[in-house]
Structures are given as C-alpha cells and as structure tokens.
Amino acid sequence: MRLNQYSAFGLCILVLIVGVALALYYPWLWFVPVIAGALVLLGVVDLIQPQHSIRRNYPVLGHVRWLAEMVRPEIRQYLIEADQEAAPFSRNQRSLVYARAKREGSERSFGTQMDVYSVGYDFMGHSIRPAPAADPATFRILIGGDQCAQPYLGSVFNISAMSFGSLSANAIRALNKGAAMGGFAHDTGEGGYSPYHRENGGDIIWELGSGYFGCRTETGAFDPERFAAQAANPQIKMIEIKLSQGAKPGHGGILPAQKVSAEIAATRGVPMGQDCVSPASHSAFSTPLQMMEFIARLRELSGGKPVGFKLCIGQPWEFMGIVKAMLA
Numbered sequence: 001m002r003l004n005q006y007s008a009f010g011l012c013i014l015v016l017i018v019g020v021a022l023a024l025y026y027p028w029l030w031f032v033p034v035i036a037g038a039l040v041l042l043g044v045v046d047l048i049q050p051q052h053s054i055r056r057n058y059p060v061l062g063h064v065r066w067l068a069e070m071v072r073p074e075i076r077q078y079l080i081e082a083d084q085e086a087a088p089f090s091r092n093q094r095s096l097v098y099a100r101a102k103r104e105g106s107e108r109s110f111g112t113q114m115d116v117y118s119v120g121y122d123f124m125g126h127s128i129r130p131a132p133a134a135d136p137a138t139f140r141i142l143i144g145g146d147q148c149a150q151p152y153l154g155s156v157f158n159i160s161a162m163s164f165g166s167l168s169a170n171a172i173r174a175l176n177k178g179a180a181m182g183g184f185a186h187d188t189g190e191g192g193y194s195p196y197h198r199e200n201g202g203d204i205i206w207e208l209g210s211g212y213f214g215c216r217t218e219t220g221a222f223d224p225e226r227f228a229a230q231a232a233n234p235q236i237k238m239i240e241i242k243l244s245q246g247a248k249p250g251h252g253g254i255l256p257a258q259k260v261s262a263e264i265a266a267t268r269g270v271p272m273g274q275d276c277v278s279p280a281s282h283s284a285f286s287t288p289l290q291m292m293e294f295i296a297r298l299r300e301l302s303g304g305k306p307v308g309f310k311l312c313i314g315q316p317w318e319f320m321g322i323v324k325a326m327l328a
C-alpha cells in the first residue's frame with residue numbers, strides 16, 4: 001500500500017477543512033466546502049464499497065479511470081487515429097462518402113498519402129492504351145441459365161446482405177434508394193423482405209437463412225406457400241440461400257428479444273418478446289444433393305428466378321462436396 005493512493009481523498013479533506021474556515025469569513029466561497037464535501041463523501045463511499053478494487057484502493061482518484069475510458073474512443077478518433085487507419089473504414093474513406101452524399105466534389109487531385117509499397121497494396125497495371133470505360137448502364141452480367149424463366153441482368157456492383165433488424169428502417173430505405181438510382185441489386189440479408197425494402201423500388205435479392213424469415217411455419221420450418229407468394233413479387237429478382245457468413249464463425253445468429261420490434265416481428269414472421277434465433281444449420285436440407293434439390297425447388301416456386309447460395313469456407317472438402325452435387 002503506497003501513501004499517495006489516498007492523496008486525492010486526503011486533499012479533498014484538506015480543502016473541506018480550509019473551505020469551511022474560508023466560507024465562515026467569506027460567505028460567497030460557500031461552493032468550495034460544498035464541492036470538497038461531496039468529493040469527501042464520494043471517497044468514503046469508495047472506501048466502503050466492496051465491488052471495485054480500484055475505487056477502494058484509490059478513493060476519488062479511481063474515478064478518473066472511468067472518465068478516461070468514457071472519452072477514450074473520441075480521443076482516439078479525433079486526435080490519435082491516422083487518416084488511413086481504422087476498420088472497417090478509415091477517416092479518408094468516410095470523408096469521401098460524406099462528400100459524395102452531400103454532392104460536394106469528390107475528385108481528389110493527383111498524388112497519394114497511401115504507402116504504396118506496403119504489403120497487400122492493390123494497384124492497377126499501367127497500360128499505354130487504356131480501353132474506354134464501359135458504360136455503367138450496359139455493363140451488366142446475365143445471371144441464370146436455361147433453367148431460369150426469369151434470368152436477371154445484374155450489375156457488378158451490388159449491395160451486400162445486411163438484414164432489417166441489424167440495420168434500421170432508414171438505413172434500409174437509403175440502401176434501396178441507392179440500388180434504384182445506381183441500377184444495383186440490394187440483398188435483404190436473412191432478416192426478411194421488409195416494407196422499407198419496397199418503398200424505393202430498387203432490385204431485391206431475397207436471402208433465406210436457416211430461420212427462413214418471411215417464409216417460415218410457426219415452428220420455424222420452410223413454408224413453400226409463403227415463399228411462393230412473396231417470391232412472385234416482381235421487385236424480387238433473385239433468391240439467395242445463406243449457408244454461413246464470415247462474421248458469424250459459429251454459424252447461426254440471434255437478434256435479442258429487446259430488439260425484436262413489431263415491424264421486425266411482422267417482417268420475419270416471428271413472435272415479439274422472444275430472442276429471434278437463426279439455427280446453426282438449415283432444416284430444409286442436410287446433404288449437398290438435398291441442397292441442390294432445394295435450390296431447384298426454390299427456382300420453381302419463384303417462377304424461374306435465379307437461386308444462388310452464400311457460404312463461408314472453413315473446410316475445402318465441404319465445398320468440394322457441394323461442387324460434386326452441382327455437377328450431379
């Protein structure tokens with residue numbers, strides 16, 4: 001035990017005594033003993049409370065730690081973080097997005113602040129005869145072969161799956177509006193096709209996770225009738241089965257009960273007041289061949305829309321099993 005650990009507390013007691021004496025002669029200094037008294041009281045509470053060893057060992061002073069922790073993110077972000085640092089987006093990337101969103105000039109003059117010699121730095125190979133850039137309106141890829149009655153001419157830029165529930169209504173509206181403006185497809189994520197996906201009419205990829213949100217029975221199994229009714233919507237261009245995603249290495253997922261609002265419950269077809277769970281695996285199929293049959297079934301039920309799948313590869317042999325099933 002070192003003497004100085006009580007120094008802040010001791011100083012408060014000293015200021016309290018001096019403050020009381022001063023306030024007796026100069027009444028306008030009343031606030032000095034009041035503040036010092038409050039800090040002494042805080043120190044006493046710190047000393048007798050049994051939960052936090054830091055407060056007990058460093059009465060009064062120990063609170064500085066929580067204060068510092070509170071402002072740590074802001075201090076790092078505004079004062080310490082470099083322009084190219086931070087995940088998932090650096091300050092430079094964010095400023096570019098803000099500038100474009102406000103329709104401010106987003107062109108940058110020639111030159112870079114990046115370390116172009118760092119490992120993993122991507123660059124374009126130089127050409128003395130650059131080809132003209134493709135027209136974004138016609139630079140599209142046909143998705144869906146002979147088996148698809150409704151193939152989709154997709155952009156190479158699309159909006160990755162992020163569920164309504166993990167994102168707010170306004171975020172979904174904004175992404176879908178962006179999809180409509182840019183001619184992209186907006187993936188719903190596994191959280192279902194919500195009213196906010198419909199407002200701006202951007203193309204939709206409807207993702208089905210293991211919870212079959214939006215097309216599930218009461219017990220959580222896949223419901224072909226509900227699927228067919230929703231998949232017939234012309235805004236839905238393609239279907240995606242989600243096997244797994246990188247951000248959820250343990251598979252499955254959970255939306256805690258307190259986040260399951262009435263709208264989320266209606267979109268997903270789940271009850272309110274309960275955790276909304278995506279099981280670890282699909283119940284509609286369990287082998288690669290069954291998965292191919294399920295894909296064919298979804299294609300048929302959707303009226304011939306392309307059906308794909310998203311997965312995260314942990315074991316290469318698992319993926320080879322899927323490839324063999326695709327060939328079969």
Ligand SMILES: Cc1cc2nc3c(=O)[nH]c(=O)nc-3n(C[C@H](O)[C@H](O)[C@H](O)COP(=O)(O)O)c2cc1C
Binds near residue numbers: 162167246
């Ligand atoms: C907020 C949020 C929600 C997500 N929800 C889903 C989801 O419902 N289904 C899915 O397949 N992936 C989901 N993802 C994963 C993304 O689709 C994507 O695979 C992941 O973010 C990696 O891509 P990135 O490096 O471009 O971010 C989500 C990601 C985020 C950030």
